[in-house]
Amino acid sequence: MRIALFITCFNDALFPDVGQAVVRVLRRLGHEVEFPAAQTCCGQMHFNSGYRDACIPLVDGFTAAFAGYDAIVTPSPSCAAMVRHHHATLAASDAATRAHPDLQDRVAAVTPRVYELTEFLVDVLGLTDVGASFPHTVAFHRTCHSVRLLGIGDRPERLLAAVDGLTLSPVPRADQCCGFGGTFAVKNADTSIAMGDDKVADILSTGAEVLTAADTSCLMHIGGLLSRSGSPMRVMHLAEILAGPGPEARR
Amino acid sequence: MTVPAEPVPPIHATTRRPLPTFRGTPPFPEAARTALADPQLRANLRRATTTIRDKRSRVVAEREDWEQLRLAGAAIKDEVLRDLPALLERLERAVVAAGGVVHWARDAADANAIVIEVARAHGTTEVVKVKSMTTQEIELNEALAIEGIDVWETDLAEMIVQLGHDLPSHILVPAIHRNRTEIRDIFRDEMGKVGRPAPADLTDDPKQLAEAARRHLREKFLRARVAVSGGNFAVAETGTIAVVESEGNGRMCLTLPDVLITVLGIEKLVPTWRDLEVFLQLLPRSATAERMNPYTSMWTGVTPGDGPQEFHLVLLDNGRTDVLSDQVGRQALRCIRCSACLNVCPVYERTGGRAYGSPYPGPIGAILTPQLRGIAHHPVDKQTASLPFASSLCGACFDACPVRIDIPEVLVHLRAQVVEHAARSHRIPTPEAGSMAAAGWVLQTARRLGRAERLASLGGRVVGRRGAIGRLPAPGWAGAWLRRRDLRTPARESFRAWWRRTGGRDDAR
Numbered sequence: 001m002r003i004a005l006f007i008t009c010f011n012d013a014l015f016p017d018v019g020q021a022v023v024r025v026l027r028r029l030g031h032e033v034e035f036p037a038a039q040t041c042c043g044q045m046h047f048n049s050g051y052r053d054a055c056i057p058l059v060d061g062f063t064a065a066f067a068g069y070d071a072i073v074t075p076s077p078s079c080a081a082m083v084r085h086h087h088a089t090l091a092a093s094d095a096a097t098r099a100h101p102d103l104q105d106r107v108a109a110v111t112p113r114v115y116e117l118t119e120f121l122v123d124v125l126g127l128t129d130v131g132a133s134f135p136h137t138v139a140f141h142r143t144c145h146s147v148r149l150l151g152i153g154d155r156p157e158r159l160l161a162a163v164d165g166l167t168l169s170p171v172p173r174a175d176q177c178c179g180f181g182g183t184f185a186v187k188n189a190d191t192s193i194a195m196g197d198d199k200v201a202d203i204l205s206t207g208a209e210v211l212t213a214a215d216t217s218c219l220m221h222i223g224g225l226l227s228r229s230g231s232p233m234r235v236m237h238l239a240e241i242l243a244g245p246g247p248e249a250r251r
Numbered sequence: 252m253t254v255p256a257e258p259v260p261p262i263h264a265t266t267r268r269p270l271p272t273f274r275g276t277p278p279f280p281e282a283a284r285t286a287l288a289d290p291q292l293r294a295n296l297r298r299a300t301t302t303i304r305d306k307r308s309r310v311v312a313e314r315e316d317w318e319q320l321r322l323a324g325a326a327i328k329d330e331v332l333r334d335l336p337a338l339l340e341r342l343e344r345a346v347v348a349a350g351g352v353v354h355w356a357r358d359a360a361d362a363n364a365i366v367i368e369v370a371r372a373h374g375t376t377e378v379v380k381v382k383s384m385t386t387q388e389i390e391l392n393e394a395l396a397i398e399g400i401d402v403w404e405t406d407l408a409e410m411i412v413q414l415g416h417d418l419p420s421h422i423l424v425p426a427i428h429r430n431r432t433e434i435r436d437i438f439r440d441e442m443g444k445v446g447r448p449a450p451a452d453l454t455d456d457p458k459q460l461a462e463a464a465r466r467h468l469r470e471k472f473l474r475a476r477v478a479v480s481g482g483n484f485a486v487a488e489t490g491t492i493a494v495v496e497s498e499g500n501g502r503m504c505l506t507l508p509d510v511l512i513t514v515l516g517i518e519k520l521v522p523t524w525r526d527l528e529v530f531l532q533l534l535p536r537s538a539t540a541e542r543m544n545p546y547t548s549m550w551t552g553v554t555p556g557d558g559p560q561e562f563h564l565v566l567l568d569n570g571r572t573d574v575l576s577d578q579v580g581r582q583a584l585r586c587i588r589c590s591a592c593l594n595v596c597p598v599y600e601r602t603g604g605r606a607y608g609s610p611y612p613g614p615i616g617a618i619l620t621p622q623l624r625g626i627a628h629h630p631v632d633k634q635t636a637s638l639p640f641a642s643s644l645c646g647a648c649f650d651a652c653p654v655r656i657d658i659p660e661v662l663v664h665l666r667a668q669v670v671e672h673a674a675r676s677h678r679i680p681t682p683e684a685g686s687m688a689a690a691g692w693v694l695q696t697a698r699r700l701g702r703a704e705r706l707a708s709l710g711g712r713v714v715g716r717r718g719a720i721g722r723l724p725a726p727g728w729a730g731a732w733l734r735r736r737d738l739r740t741p742a743r744e745s746f747r748a749w750w751r752r753t754g755g756r757d758d759a760r
């Protein structure tokens with residue numbers, strides 16, 4: 001199986017550790033990962049902000065970079081959702097102009113092979129125990145796009161539950177949005193922060209040592225609030241926990 | 252829904268006070284700031300939305316066929332939108348055959364003029380009103396006030412809003428922003444000025460409050476000769492109008508006066524009686540989290556010797572046919588005004604309804620108001636243009652909507668319309684459009700992106716400390732982020748640079 005990593009532009013520039021963690025997890029499970037160097041961005045920020053036209057070259061670039069792989073794995077549920085729900089429509093809207101030949105066919109070939117990390121681990125590899133250990137109490141934030149757009153359900157929790165030594169501490173009002181919302185975080189900063197403050201209070205009420213989620217964008221927002229308030233809580237992407245010390249560290 | 256300039260504010264004939272208005276509401280971010288700074292409002296909203304949310308999930312979970320009901324509801328409404336002209340004519344024929352009068356109103360001014368004419372013909376100086384969103388949309392109370400006709404809102408929460416010289420903040424519970432003590436104070440201070448006063452020893456006990464309201468309203472019901480209502484549904488095949496409510500105050504207005512005027516948005520149709528079955532299951536569970544609402548009133552034209560002997564139906568367009576012409580946006584016309592989307596919305600929970608600057612607040616307001624104001628066809632004012640951005644796109648509204656309106660999809664669609672209008676009316680791109688274009692250019696090739704990442708990393712190291720940028724006065728989006736949130740600096744080495752250097756092999760770095 002040829003596996004490509006779709007790191008996403010956001011993680012590429014800001015959270016390279018997350019990509020390295022994905023590579024480590026998959027390699028430990030016996031899979032080689034490739035990084036198609038031509039990849040850039042799925043177009044989500046432009047799409048959600050109303051700049052539809054700017055997305056089409058990005059969709060074009062995405063299909064070119066990832067053509068020919070059996071699985072394209074990404075540590076970002078919201079980017080996976082962008083590809084799954086909107087690339088086909090964007091390609092269709094471009095079809096009339098014929099600016100990007102065969103774009104619809106290329107999208108149709110690539111899109112079904114795009115998996116968010118936990119989908120790939122649980123559905124494709126059929127695993128919940130990835131052989132990690134992490135002896136800490138962890139609060140898990142269910143990001144809106146992972147649950148509502150992508151429908152990854154409890155896959156992350158199942159993966160976390162199988163991590164050796166890890167204690168999951170349930171977050172109250174878990175279905176509530178953290179207030180990140182892409183450009184919403186800056187265009188409606190006050191509302192975004194008010195939502196974030198409530199989320200932070202719910203997360204801190206768990207007494208967990210570590211906060212994790214399947215998407216770094218929400219973590220950057222919640223983490224930014226935590227860090228400003230001087231909280232010692234650590235913020236990690238799910239992949240970084242799953243990449244934690246392997247079987248050799250297990251008793 | 253055009254918003255013409257209004258030089259003189261309309262005055263309530265009895266109280267002599269100007270009627271409050273949504274006109275002049277600032278763009279959403281600014282209006283939200285006012286609401287966010289009000290701790291009492293935030294507490295009231297949080298309590299109310301949390302309670303109704305939990306109740307709704309419980310009663311919805313009771314129905315195994317909830318998803319099928321939603322699909323049926325959406326399909327019936329889509330059918331209505333497809334066959335609207337024929338169905339409207341069918342409705343008109345049925346209403347006329349049953350002794351009613353049908354009026355067609357292109358816009359708010361038309362509709363208000365029709366109501367005024369009917370009220371004048373009966374020489375009345377007051378009307379009682381059943382809770383209705385449509386009449387708020389057309390600002391009927393204001394139009395009647397200018398003619399010296401007083402409107403008495405008879406829905407309990409609407410009455411609280413009216414007595415408090417306030418604006419509604421929720422579709423179903425317009426006084427959701429008020430708690431019991433505030434309501435007690437409003438009753439005690441205001442009821443006496445417009446009718447039967449509240450008892451001097453009134454407490455905030457709900458029973459006592461309800462009793463005071465009942466006595467105050469009873470006087471108005473018995474006196475009024477003309478009533479105005481909206482309608483939840485209109486059955487095209489029989490000409491029957493349905494109003495669904497909890498209190499029975501609507502039923503009083505619909506049965507006691509001699510004349511009834513119903514203002515109905517043209518999208519409120521269902522083809523047949525059988526179709527009502529679906530909506531009478533969807534609506535109460537979504538709206539008040541009840542299995543069935545206490546009062547469902549239905550009437551067909553006039554019935555000699557029983558109820559109003561004169562019935563006028565005003566069919567209102569007011570931008571709806573424009574909405575219908577937008578393939579993505581038209582799903583907003585399926586809305587049955589249940590307010591489930593407001594109750595689950597995390598933005599609404601923090602800002603309340605008035606920040607949306609229209610009687611339609613929350614997620615549905617964010618997609619309906621801009622469309623009714625013509626966003627698909629022409630540039631709109633700043634407040635209207637800010638509405639599609641008043642969402643984190645969390646999707647809770649879509650999950651809750653009983654007629655499956657994909658609100659996030661419509662929000663993003665309307666954002667694109669805002670961006671297109673801006674591009675057309677600015678010869679030099681706005682700063683936002685400029686940065687989006689620059690980002691789009693950078694993201695087009697991996698080489699450009701790699702170079703930008705190296706630059707950003709350098710920049711980040713200049714302003715950041717220990718991998719984070721803290722409090723820093725900065726303009727624009729950066730400042731908005733940094734006011735309360737630290738920002739992670741771009742990594743020293745991007746993932747792609749690391750991969751190029753190590754081939755993905757150097758796990759330890």
Ligand code: SF4
Nearest residue numbers: 586587589590592652
């Ligand atoms: S959009 Fe849907 S959830 Fe919101 S009020 Fe309308 S019908 Fe109810």
